[in-house]
Amino acid sequence: MLSSERIVQALEHEGVTHVVGVPDNGSRALFERLWAHPHIEVILTSREGEAFGLASGLYLGGATPLVLIQNTGFFEAGDAFRGTAYNMGLPLVMLVGYRGYKTMEPGAPRVDTAATFFEPTLNAWQIPYTAMHEDGDIEQIPAAFSKARETSLPTAVLIVPETV
Amino acid sequence: MLDKYDCLKKIAAKRTDEIVVTTMSVAMPWAELSDGPLDFAHVESAMGHAADFAHGLAIAQPERRVFVINGDGSTLMCLGTLVTLAQRPALNLTMIITENGTYEVTGNQPVPGADQIDYEQICRGAGIKHVFTIESEAEFDAHLDRHFTGEGPQVFIWKIEKASEPVPKPKRPIRERAHRLREALIH
Numbered sequence: 001m002l003s004s005e006r007i008v009q010a011l012e013h014e015g016v017t018h019v020v021g022v023p024d025n026g027s028r029a030l031f032e033r034l035w036a037h038p039h040i041e042v043i044l045t046s047r048e049g050e051a052f053g054l055a056s057g058l059y060l061g062g063a064t065p066l067v068l069i070q071n072t073g074f075f076e077a078g079d080a081f082r083g084t085a086y087n088m089g090l091p092l093v094m095l096v097g098y099r100g101y102k103t104m105e106p107g108a109p110r111v112d113t114a115a116t117f118f119e120p121t122l123n124a125w126q127i128p129y130t131a132m133h134e135d136g137d138i139e140q141i142p143a144a145f146s147k148a149r150e151t152s153l154p155t156a157v158l159i160v161p162e163t164v
Numbered sequence: 165m166l167d168k169y170d171c172l173k174k175i176a177a178k179r180t181d182e183i184v185v186t187t188m189s190v191a192m193p194w195a196e197l198s199d200g201p202l203d204f205a206h207v208e209s210a211m212g213h214a215a216d217f218a219h220g221l222a223i224a225q226p227e228r229r230v231f232v233i234n235g236d237g238s239t240l241m242c243l244g245t246l247v248t249l250a251q252r253p254a255l256n257l258t259m260i261i262t263e264n265g266t267y268e269v270t271g272n273q274p275v276p277g278a279d280q281i282d283y284e285q286i287c288r289g290a291g292i293k294h295v296f297t298i299e300s301e302a303e304f305d306a307h308l309d310r311h312f313t314g315e316g317p318q319v320f321i322w323k324i325e326k327a328s329e330p331v332p333k334p335k336r337p338i339r340e341r342a343h344r345l346r347e348a349l350i351h
Contacts, residue, residue: 045248057221061225
C-alpha cells in the first residue's frame, strides 16, 4: 500500500511548492494530506489541461510545481502537455493515478481502456515514467525529479491503486 | 469598436516591467512593439492555455503584474480557466479578451456563438469580480491605468474590429522563449 504521508514527505524533500491538478478517488487521501500541509499550496484546476499550463507558468516564475491527475485526465491534457511543459522543455514531474490497472490482470471481468491506452500513450508522447505500487517504490519520486532535471523534460510517476 | 493595434500601442507605451503573454492574432503585432524576455508569445501552441499559463506566472511572481492578451476563440477553448482564476485569485493578473468573433489567423472563420456571447457575464458568473467591457477609444483611455493597477484577477473585454493576421511565427523557438523568460524572472 502507498502511504500518502510518505509521498508528501518525498515532495517536501524535493522542495515542491505547489501541487496543481484534479482529484480522483485514488488521490483523495493524498489531496487531503496536501490540503492540510502548511507550506505546499494546492491549486485545483477545472480540467487537467489547465494544470500543465498553470504548472508551466509556476515553474518559469521560479516555483517548483507538481502536477497531480488521473490517467483519464492525462488523455484530455494532451495538447496542453505538448504545447506547454514538453515544448518549453520544463523539468516538470507529474504523479498520475493509474485507473483500471487491476482490470488488465488475467481473468478480470472487464478491461478499462483508461489503463490499456495509458502506457502506450506515455510511450508515444515520449514521457519517461516509472510506477509506484507500494511504499518501497516511493524512491521513484526523487528519481523522477532527477531525471526531469537531467533531461529538462517532463517525467511521470504512476500511482497504482490497490483496487480498480 | 476598438482598433487592436492602437490599443496595443497604448499598453506598450505605458508598460515597464510587466510580463506580457500574447496569443494568436495579437502575438505578432505585439512583437513589433516589444520582443524582450518578458514578452511571451503563447503560440505553436496549446491553444486556450495562455490564461492558465499566465495565472501560474502571476502566482509565482506576486510582486509583478502579468498580462495575458487572449483572443475570444482562445478563451472559448478553456472557459473553465475563468473559474480557476476566480477560485485562486492572483491580485496581479490582468486578462484581456480581444473579441471580434473570428479566428483571425486561420481565415476569419466565426468562433462558436460569435455575436451572441456575453463574455462579461461569463466572467462574472465564473466568480471574477472586476470585469470591464470596452467598446470605444474614450472608454479605453479611461481604463488604461486600471489595466496596470487594478486588483486582479481582472478581465478587460476589448471589442475590436475584425482584422486578418498571418499565422504567428515568433523569431525564437518556444523552448528558448520559455527559458529566457525564466532567466529574466529569477536571476
